[in-house]
Amino acid sequence: TYSDNASYLVYNPVSTSDPFADWEKNMYQGEARSMGLELMIHRKTGRLSGWIAYTLSDAQNRFSEINDGKWYKASFHRLHDISLVLSYDLNKRITFGATWVYNSGRLVTLPTHSSWAYSPTTEQEFPFDIQESHFAVDYYTERNNWKSKDYHRLDLGFQFKKQKKYGLRTWEIGVYNAYNRMNPFQYSIKTEYKTGKRRLKQRTILPIMPSITYQYKF
Numbered sequence: 001t002y003s004d005n006a007s008y009l010v011y012n013p014v015s016t017s018d019p020f021a022d023w024e025k026n027m028y029q030g031e032a033r034s035m036g037l038e039l040m041i042h043r044k045t046g047r048l049s050g051w052i053a054y055t056l057s058d059a060q061n062r063f064s065e066i067n068d069g070k071w072y073k074a075s076f077h078r079l080h081d082i083s084l085v086l087s088y089d090l091n092k093r094i095t096f097g098a099t100w101v102y103n104s105g106r107l108v109t110l111p112t113h114s115s116w117a118y119s120p121t122t123e124q125e126f127p128f129d130i131q132e133s134h135f136a137v138d139y140y141t142e143r144n145n146w147k148s149k150d151y152h153r154l155d156l157g158f159q160f161k162k163q164k165k166y167g168l169r170t171w172e173i174g175v176y177n178a179y180n181r182m183n184p185f186q187y188s189i190k191t192e193y194k195t196g197k198r199r200l201k202q203r204t205i206l207p208i209m210p211s212i213t214y215q216y217k218f
Helices: none
Strands: 031-043 047-060 080-089 096-102 113-118 135-137 151-164 167-176 188-191 197-202 209-217
Touching: none
Parallel strands: none
Antiparallel strands: 031 047, 047 080, 080 096, 096 151, 113 135, 151 167, 167 209, 188 197
């Protein structure tokens, strides 16, 4: 894993042949362990087919340089994972499909608190020009200390099939994320310009999206 305060480009001006040769200083080596349970019920026959699957899992890491050498939850730790997939044949030509997925929120590292630091330049004298010299310093207690919002969505679709002389034609009309769940994609900490308050911002992509697909098999 990356070390604390790692830089993606470790520049070493002394090394003229390869100034980025010290990239290994960004990395820690350690241990990982995982355990879990998976259950699945699958129906393959009849007009109604599909499956429901559930996973209970735990993933942890341990590095001597991180978290005082204690085990902590890995970034890809997901306690619960559920998927429900159904397909129903309304008749020989029309099929309805639905998929619902749920995942426990992923773990991220957030600062436990922030404070302001001041860095005067040679041109500045006390008192400092706060607008130019102050910046936020974040303090962290441990890795992956905060769980984001859970992820879930519902996808719906209809298939319209027709056997042609030289193949099978299929039109599919669907909607991704049918109830427009604002699932988190990225989190970042922003400082409000006017108040100086630190805010956690969530970024979301892929809201509700309709789709139409044409397929021809021969």
